[in-house]
Amino acid sequence: MRSSIMSSVPRPIRPLRCLVAAASGFLFAWFAVGAFETWREIRVQDWNDPDLGWLKIDFWARAAPVKEAAAAAVLTLLLALSGEFLRRSASALPRLLRWGSRTFGRPAGFLLVLALALAPRAVAVLTRPAPPAGAPNVLFILVDTWRADRTSFYGYERPTWPEIGALAQEGVVFERAVAQAPWTRPSVASILTSLTPSRHGAMSHMPAGSSRRFVALDRRHRTLAESLAAAGYDTMAISNNANIVPYFGFGQGFREFTKVSWEVDAGDMAADMERWIDRRDGSRPFFCYLHVTDPHHPYEAPEGFRGMWDKSGITDFNLNSAQIRKFHAGELDLGGGRLQHLKDAYDEEQRYTDSALAPFIRRVREKHPDTIVVLVGDHGEEFLDHGSLGHGHVLYQELTHVPLVLWAPGFSGLRIDTQVPLLDVLPTILDLTGAAQPTPEAMGHSLLPLLRAGGGEDRPAPMETGGDGEPPWQLRGIAMRYDGRLWKLIREEVSEVNPDGVKIHLYDLEADPLEQHDLARERPEVAEALFQAMKEHGWYILLDEVEGGTWHGGAGAAALQGDLQALGYLDGGEDAE
The missing domain is CATH 3.40.720.10 (Alkaline Phosphatase, subunit A)
Structure with a gap:
């Protein structure tokens, strides 16, 4: 009886998980849109010299798709909230939403996406050549x-x-x-x-x-x-x-x-x-x-x-x-x-x-x-x-x-x-x-x-x-x-x-x-x-x-x-x- 009563009580929304998922969506979009913009830029620019491969990563590291990432964060937040409201549903879409919320709404998932978003900047710093000492402008x-x-x-x-x-x-x-x-x-x-x-x-x-x-x-x-x-x-x-x-x-x-x-x-x-x-x-x-x-x-x-x-x-x-x-x-x-x-x-x-x-x-x-x-x-x-x-x-x-x-x-x-x-x-x-x-x-x-x-x-x-x-x-x-x-x-x-x-x-x-x-x-x-x-x-x-x-x-x-x-x-x- 108690189990039946408990199962009928709606589970509370977990706002922190939803916010973390939204932040993860922001970072993932930052990474992905930056990659797309870099690919598009490479088609226009000529960075094919072997000594200049770092320019591609550097452009990616400096990409700042704020609007696109913000839109992705809002969308992710809405999807996470939808997953919370539909937690009792057994259909495929709610299950997918719940999986996404669990994966990216927890610290481990967030840190993974954060590392992904920071990777281009880290690689750019490591691969960019150092200038000669005292080189003039x-x-x-x-x-x-x-x-x-x-x-x-x-x-x-x-x-x-x-x-x-x-x-x-x-x-x-x-x-x-x-x-x-x-x-x-x-x-x-x-x-x-x-x-x-x-x-x-x-x-x-x-x-x-x-x-x-x-x-x-x-x-x-x-x-x-x-x-x-x-x-x-x-x-x-x-x-x-x-x-x-x-x-x-x-x-x-x-x-x-x-x-x-x-x-x-x-x-x-x-x-x-x-x-x-x-x-x-x-x-x-x-x-x-x-x-x-x-x-x-x-x-x-x-x-x-x-x-x-x-x-x-x-x-x-x-x-x-x-x-x-x-x-x-x-x-x-x-x-x-x-x-x-x-x-x-x-x-x-x-x-x-x-x-x-x-x-x-x-x-x-x-x-x-x-x-x-x-x-x-x-x-x-x-x-x-x-x-x-x-x-x-x-x-x-x-x-x-x-x-x-x-x-x-x-x-x-x-x-x-x-x-x-x-x-x-x-x-x-x-x-x-x-x-x-x-x-x-x-x-x-x-x-x-x-x-x-x-x-x-x-x-x-x-x-x-x-x-x-x-x-x-x-x-x-x-x-x-x-x-x-x-x-x-x-x-x-x-x-x-x-x-x-x-x-x-x-x-x-x-x-x-x-x-x-x-x-x-x-x-x-x-x-x-x-x-x-x-x-x-x-x-x-x-x-x-x-x-x-x-x-x-x-x-x-x-x-x-x-x-x-x-x-x-x-x-x-x-x-x-």
Whole structure:
């Protein structure tokens, strides 16, 4: 009788067990969702270098799916309560709920799930490499579309960069740095890998249907970020150019990579990076890459800078992808002050960028005196200097001559009047940090000997248009000293397999720095000598030999298409397929 009475009395709810089960659900979801996010990130990032396997675990350890875990906790609590209310039922579902409540609502089950959730962090701590003792920080700032001869501390009459110019007196200015490509993706890839565009392969966004649609930086090539990450550096990047994103292979080696809209200006991006630097505990050196596009068209300087030089009153015309397409079709009228309006607006963008970056660089150097700072342009800009507009189409000085400034402990007040290719930037940073050696495939050489000597012999500098789908199809060239003169050879290769289609251009850069007098007919022996030098250095290969990963659109391409179109890299009528 007593047993019958007791069995009819409802058992009390065990709230503690339900709460412990909810906490277990929270931790398990934290673990599982973090694993899923890491798997998804690995598909975008390129963390396949054997030395960088720890980045995958590190990303998992830093994943913080709070909302998902909280939702799982609520669901687990409801399921546990359901199990409590249905304890007398013998059906399968209540039995399963009771089993879950017993397993994860007790201390042993909770501790098991807690250990599971903490495992990625523990493994990340154990597997992450230790940095070299005393390794300096590296701040790398790339200014998109930065033309050297419109930069005040390179001799331009307008004060476009007064604050950076003053800071540059405390560093090293390379007077004649040469970009390896006249548009962003191949140029930046060359800087970060020390390879020419034909070698690294990140050189095209061809029309839809092309076999080389959305070509990305191949993961087999080791980047500067990978070398420093493998040496124990904290690596972080912020970019507002849709070409420089993990989707196109530029996430290699970066622990964190933030892509922001092209409309976010340099000041806000620098502030975000400074906050990231300030939040760190300082136990490891950092490598930060900041890519800003303010001087890139469309030229729209913020208030306070707009109208500084542009007095045209033109408000309904700017340079964008649509205008560039009209130009190539012969439908764009640049009369009526329009061309000067573009030049003035471009200079205003430069002046703003100077005001945004100089205080940031100054503060970082004050807080972290051991920091190496690199400030460089990826390419210049065309204003009909040779009949073209924008960038990406030619290899003349207005596109390939870019500013390069270095601040490094032990070097100050230098101006190096020696031609150097941007291929040399990666070996120089690795040399200054002592963190790693360049890979055998790297084509550049450290600039440290030039820094110590205050100059030296001009270094050969290769360059390529990168085959970006605009006419002419492909230009390749070299600037180098030969027979006591500094020359530039440009090969206009309508078809790389048809010698009759190749046009040769040759310029004496010392006598003719604006490249107005083509000497190819007068000095064919010089053109041939420079072409042979290209081949001897491994800087000339046929396009069908280019090794690059090809990405055929998809969700990633569709997401980036708007920014690429806004920056003029895609025809607005194309699909991202």
